Amino acid sequence: DVKVTQSSRYLVKRTGEKVFLECVQDMDHENMFWYRQDPGLGLRLIYFSYDVKMKEKGDIPEGYSVSREKKERFSLILESASTNQTSMYLCASSFRGLAISSYEQYFGPGTRLTVT
Amino acid sequence: AQSVTQLDSHVSVSEGTPVLLRCNYSSSYSPSLFWYVQHPNKGLQLLLKYTSAATLVKGINGFEAEFKKSETSFHLTKPSAHMSDAAEYFCVVSRSNDYKLSFGAGTTVTVRA
Numbered sequence: 001d002v003k004v005t006q007s008s009r010y011l012v013k014r015t016g017e018k019v020f021l022e023c024v025q026d027m028d029h030e031n032m033f034w035y036r037q038d039p040g041l042g043l044r045l046i047y048f049s050y051d052v053k054m055k056e057k058g059d060i061p062e063g064y065s066v067s068r069e070k071k072e073r074f075s076l077i078l079e080s081a082s083t084n085q086t087s088m089y090l091c092a093s094s095f096r097g098l099a100i101s102s103y104e105q106y107f108g109p110g111t112r113l114t115v116t
Numbered sequence: 117a118q119s120v121t122q123l124d125s126h127v128s129v130s131e132g133t134p135v136l137l138r139c140n141y142s143s144s145y146s147p148s149l150f151w152y153v154q155h156p157n158k159g160l161q162l163l164l165k166y167t168s169a170a171t172l173v174k175g176i177n178g179f180e181a182e183f184k185k186s187e188t189s190f191h192l193t194k195p196s197a198h199m200s201d202a203a204e205y206f207c208v209v210s211r212s213n214d215y216k217l218s219f220g221a222g223t224t225v226t227v228r229a
Contacts, residue, residue: 004159031215040125042206042219043160050215058216090159094215099167104150105217107159 003027004108006091012114019078021111023091030096032074033105034058034066037088049074050096081115088112118143118209122220129197130228137192137223139207148210149190150217151181155203163205166190177201202227 007022025032031050035043035058045058047066055066063085067075074093078085089112092105123138141149148167152160164175171183177200181192190207207220 009157033216040221042221044219045216048216092160096215103215104162104165107152107161109157109159 006108013081017081019081021076023074025093029093031094033092034076035090086115118211120209120220126224128226135194135197139190141209150208151192152206153203
């Protein structure tokens, strides 16, 4: 059974703290993604990684950074957490092949982050 | 640019009655389309996907969707709703020439006993 796991289900942090969200996949997927999910907005892409040490900004990268040192692990970093980063964060992974647009993404359970 | 519009933010049905979730997309090429479901406090699970083969796509749990290019629609249906279908549903379109996806805002389904 394929699996994407996230380090925490719930997290409460204070404004200004540095926050690390970890994601691990066991499917040997090349692509990994970080999204945030807010009511009425669907999922918005923060960052995308297509290989170890490779990353690409998504639609809303401001205030975030990422790290991918190993193929199976993709970390999202909030350098200085702010209250407007309170949200559900979802990690996903997908296969990288020739039919570029046809590969579904597999999602983790999410981390609900509250910044106070 | 590719985008998705889910026409209903909330749908309420009685158990045993049909479910229809509407989705329109815009794309400058032939996209792949997906429906995902998210149950409370869970991650997203793939229901079905369209990738330019048959236009009527069958998915898990009795769901199916029909791709209509002329109407740029990809509506999701199920003939008979079950209580376990209560969840949020996302219509998703692939972006051209990369692996990214664009998500609709979601439709919350409530099933009444």
